[in-house]
Amino acid sequence: MEIAMSIVIGIVFSVAVYMLLSRNIIRVVLGTLILSHGNHLLLITMSGLQRGAPPLLNFNEESYTDPLPQALVLTAIVIAFGVTAFLIVLVYRMYKEHELDDLEDLRGSIDE
Amino acid sequence: MSALHFATLTPFLLAILIPFLFKYIKRIHTGWFVLFIPLILFIYFLTFIPVTAAGETLMSSMAWVPSLGINFDLYIDGLSLLFALLITGIGTLIILYSVYYLDKRTEKLNNFYVYMLLFMGAMLGVVLSDNLIVLYVFWEMTSISSSLLISYWYYRDKSIYGAQKSMYITVFGGLSMLAGFSLIYIMAGTFSIQGIVANLEPVVNSPLLLPAMILVLLGAFTKSAQFPFHIWLPDAMEAPTPVSAYLHSATMVKAGIYLVARMTPVFGGNAEWFWIVTAAGLTTMIWGAVSAVRQKDLKAILAFSTVSQLGMIMSLLGAGSAAYYFGDGDNALYVTAIIAAVFHLINHATFKGALFMAAGIIDHETGTRDIRNLGGLLTIMPITATLSFIGLASMAGLPPLNGFLSKEMFFNAMTYITEYGIFGIETWTVILPVVAWIASIFTFLYCAIIFFRTFTGKFRPEKLETRHVHEAPIGMLVSPAILILLVVVIGLFPNILAYSLIEPAMRGILPGMIGAGEFFEVDIYHWHGFNIELMMTIGVVLFGSLLYMTMQKWSKLPFYHRENDVFNTVYDTGYEGLIKGSQFLTRIQMTGRLRDYLMYICAFAILLFIYTMLRFDAFVISTENLSGIDPYMWGLMLLLVASVIAVPFINNRITAIIVTGFAGFLVALMFTVFRAPDLALTQLLIETVSVIMLVLAFKHLPKLWKEKTRPMIKAPRLIISIGVGVMVTLGSISAFTLGGQAGYTGISEFFTENAKSLAGGYNIVNVILVDFRGLDTLMEVLVLGLAAIGVVSMIKLRFKGSEDV
Amino acid sequence: MKPIRPNDMMLQVTIRIVAIIIFAFSFYLLLAGHNSPGGGFIGGLMTASAILVLYLAFDVKSISKALPINFEMVIGLGLLLALGTGIVSMILGFPFLTQFFDYFQFPVYGEVELTTALPFDIGIYMVVVGAVMAIILRIEEDDI
Structure with a gap:
């Protein structure tokens, strides 16, 4: 399953980067969302999948799935939410102030 | 921390x-308070003279970064003591002079004296530290304080230009010096100068010796304004005159001399050292002397003359270093050369300091320093004229002043070189005394120009800026008078310095050349008989006078009118080119498009990835140890791929948001399959909240529209995104496979085993979050809190009206 | 969150009950987090969803009256609480954020494990609730 998942993650990353390279600012925001999904899956997949019981000691199993990537990803999910929220508000405040949604038009002036 | 450390740091502390x-004591000139610092330090350092005169040294250590071998060690021997006395002694006189030179009502005295004290402390640090890194730190501090002082009148363009120039050149030298020091550390294994000198074996036999030598010399030459780095010194004359007299003639520019003297025991045994130092010194000397003649500004003449005199001291140190090459300390040549170097160092500080102060007085009283406008000041400023005359006579090398004595010894050393036929290149060494002699003629010439153009001739008050030209106040004359007094006293009784300052300093430059308890023979006297040196001096006076008499004729030549140094043009062109080049680079690179920047980042990441994978043969794939795929997992993966691929094609905001959210829920489902219940719950809830947030923000968001991009842009965009995807896939597979093969237990084992016993929890993920890695979690919620506060402030705080955002 | 027409009685009645259940479950998740799935993050998100559900069913004004909480303040308090547990262990001479636990006998309930990780987790919980609610409510309020 790891190899199959790696390919899926590769596709998710490709799409995310493709979106990030868009001109439309909403696509860029959605790109970051998709990128964070890919990232979380990548972290989990790299450490190996389904190596044992869920990391809860109540199960009294011999082996457990690696808990560390899970802890990392849990942190990452929450941070990603914070970043997305910030980005969205940044985008729409910017849109309200300047009425611009095309990154081509959002370039700094030449003399900067 | 010893008294010595305290003394070195005093200027910083009191600054x-x-x-x-x-700010609070307006009535009294701030300089009066500052005056005590160098004065007390000078008296303090005087107490060390008996110590060094007895041939002893003093080392005082203080640990700073002991693990890296960097200690704040201070070392006092004859050489460092001589410099410390020059710094504090001349410093006292300069501060006294500055009290009268700078008006307390109009000048920013706080800036001036803070910079001055910074410089004084830094300079003391340079000459006293034994550790190369500490020396380097103080060295750069002198560069910085020097720039600050040059730009003291910062509203003048020329001041800023001069400050920048000196900064660029000396900091460039300082950095290469640091590289040289690092090489020395690689060779010797220590940063302590005395430690290196005590154990020279690994240094001398290392192939790194020559690069280290050249790098260290670059530092010394830039600081001491040696050819072709001398161009910053004339521009540094934009500083107030006390600064020029102190930093740019008496002390800071001698730091390079100090470094060369200090490093002579390390590098002195090499023919390259002899040739580079001597040749650079003599070239500088003649270039400076010839350039000085062309200048019309008093201070510019003095600046080029300083360049020339520094070159002379440098060449003497080079000649003296041959002692190491022959391993012979008794030879008269080396002894004479080093005595002359140390002696002239002192002499130059006295007469040049006085001359700068005299130039400052003339500038202060008449409002101009242009020798074309000056003239006839002899009767108006008799005291200044007398002082200048003695100083200039000493610089020109006229008996019985101290300049004469050192110039004689200089000629002596230079002619000896030819006799000894050092390094078997006799034909070449003949050039050295000839160059020295010609440079001395020009020295005589510009001394004559300064004196006669300023003090004799016709007084033309209409060309001056001030109406009533008169003699300077007594306070301003005290400092130059003391220095000129020293010129005369040293000239008449040179041997008072012989065993108190000069001989101990020589022991510092040439340690190991002489056994413990023995002393170099230092005997300076006026009359050597009718020998070649005396003839050379007489020749200098004759030819110099002749040139001055015929000045009317040759001053019409274009040579005389081309004041600008060739190397200034080189510097200016290079500087402009650098700025233009970087602007050009910035322009082609910084397009202002987010897309371009992301492309650079991704492309570079891909290239780096490819390189690493090929270099370490890191791509590994194995079908072993894989976990099986449940049938529903195929469905999940297909759905995820399909929904994600669909997103870029959707041109409707709400659909795009929902499809993205759908992908997020699929990820949550996958987490359950991966046996990560906490993750699944978190992802599920976050996705819910995110979608709610997106839908709420929906009314504010701009529309999605179909993008029309040219294939020129579309192709690289596709290539880069697919490249990133492939890179991630390959990286993930390799990481997984290698992780399984590595065979060591990760830290996860520790968490699994100890969750119960150490933290009393059954949910390992939660235990990691709140206990084992609690600090990470704390920082994470801090980030979340900051993001929330950022959102709130973006919404609540609005820019009003015309503010540009 | 948009002002919903007042005749959504079914929704309002159901949500009242559902919200209470979600609240209760979120507290369970928070407290049980040390030993079974849950914890500060999940509990916090769950609570935030419960509040959001209430906002869905009722108008902003009445909920703001019922829950007069300044969520920006909650973020700060949560951070202080989490930081405080770390500092307490520092005062006691242990490294920053060292957690302790012990088992106590309670008269009726029986043996209970009490840990200092719980106040820390509650701090996280408060930050999460505060942050999510602050972000969403501010976006909702923004009508310029």
Whole structure:
């Protein structure tokens, strides 16, 4: 399953980067969302999948799935939410102030 | 921390008080308070003379970064003591002079004296530290304080230009010096100069010796304004005159001389050292002397003359270093050369300091320094004229002043070189005394120009800026008078310095050349008989006078009118080119498009990835140890791929948001399959909240529209995104496979085993979050809190009206 | 969150009950987090969803009256609480954020494990609730 998942993650990353390279600012925001999904899956997949019981000691199993990537990803999910929220508000405040949604038009002036 | 450390750091500590003194005590000139610092330090350092005169040295250690071998060690021997006395002694006189030179009502005295004290402390640090890194730190501090002082009148363009120039050149030298020091450390294994000198074996036999030598010399040459780095010194004359007299003639520019003297025991045994130092010194000397003649500004003449005199001291140190090459300390040549170097160092500080102060007085009283406008000041400023005359006579090398004595010894050393036929290149060494002699003629010539153009001739008050030209106040004349007094006294009784300062300093430059308890023979006297040196001096006076008499004729030549140094053009062109080049680079690179920047980042990441994978043969794939795929997992993966691929094609905001959210829920489902219940719950809830947030923000968001991009842009965009995807896939597979093969237990094992016993929890993920890695979690919620506050402030705080955002 | 027409009685009645259940479950998740799935993050998100559900069913004004909480303040308090547990262990001479636990006998309930990780987790919980609610409510309020 790891190899199959790696390919899926590769596709998710490709799409995310493709979106990030868009001109439309909403696509860029959605790109970051998709990128964070890919990232979380990548972290989990790299450490190996389904190596044992869920990391809860109540199960009294011999082996457990690696808990560390899970802890990392849990942190990452929450941070990603914070970043997305910030980005969205940044985008729409910017849109309200300047009425611009095309990154081509959002370039700094030449003399900067 | 010893008294010595305290003394070195005193200027820094007391610099803190200066702004307050300036602000609250307006009635008294701030300089009067500052005056005590160098004065007390000077007296303190005087107490060391008996120690060094007895041939002893003093080392005082203080640990700083002991693990890296960097200690704040201070070392006093004859050489460092001589410099410390020059710094504090001349410093006292300069501060006294500055009290009268700078008006307390109009000048920013707080800046001036803070910079001055910074410089003084840094300079003391340079000459006293034994550790190369500490020396380097102080060295750069002198560069910085020097720039600050040059730009003291910062509203003048020329001041800023001069400050920048000196900064660029000396900091460039400083950095290469640091590289040289690092090489020395690689060779010797220590940063302590005395440690290196004590164990020279690994240094001398290392192939790194020559690069280290050249790098260290670059530092010394830039600081001491040696050819072709001398161009910053004339521009540094934009500084107030006390600064020029102190930093740019008496002390800071001698730091390079100090470094060369200090490093002579390390590098002196090499023919390259002899040739580079001597040749650079003599080239500088003649270039400086010839350039000085062309200048029309008093201070510019003095600046080029300083360049020339520094070159002379440098060449003497080079000649003296041959002692190491022959391993012979008794030879008269080396002894004479080093005596002359040390002696002239002292002499130059006395007469040049006095001359700068005299130039400052003339500038202060007449408002101009242009020798074309000056003239006839002899009767108006008799004291200044007398002082200048003695100083100039000493610089020109006229008996019985101290300049004469050192110039004689200089000629002596230079002619000896030819006799000894050093390194078997006799034909070449003949050039050295000839160059020295010609440079001396020009020295005589510009001395004559300064004196006669300023003090004799016709007084033309209409060309001057001030109406009533008169003699300077007594206070301003005290400092140059003391220095000129020294010129005369040293000239008449040179041997008072012989065993108190000069001989101990020589022991510092040539340690190991002489056994313990023995002393170099230092005997300076006026009359050597009718020998070649005397003839050379007489020749200098004759030819110099002749050239001055015929000045009317040759001053029409274009040579005389081309004041600008060739190397200034080189510097300016290079500087402009650098700025233009970087602007050009910035322009082609910084397009202002987010897309371009992301492309650079991704492309570079891909290239780096490819390189690493090929270099370490890191791509590994194995079908072993894989976990099986449940049938529903195929469905999940297909759905995820399909929904994600669909997103870029959707041109409707709400659909795009929902499809993205759908992908997020699929990820949550996958987490359950991966046996991560906490993750699944978190992802599920976050996705819910995110979608709610997106839908709420929906009314504010701009529309999605179909993008029309040219294939020129579309192709690289596709290539880069697919490249990133492939890179991630390959990286993930390799990481997984290698992780399984590595065979060591990760830290996860520790968490699994100890969750119950150490933290009393069954949910390992939660235990990691709140206990084992609690600090990470704390920082994470801090980030979340900051993001929330950022959102709130973006919404609540609005820019009003015309503010540009 | 848009002002919903007042005749959504079914929704309002159901949500009242559902919200209470979600609240209760979120507290369970928070407290049980040390030993079974849950914890500060999940509990916090769950609570935030419960509040959001209430906002869905009722108008902003009445909920703001019922829950007069300044969520920006909650973020700060949560951070202080989490930081405080770390500092307490520092005062006691242990490294920053060292957690302790012990088992106590309670008269009726029986043996209970009490840990200092719980106040820390509650701090996280408060930050999460505060942050999510602050972000969403501010976006909702923004009508310029």
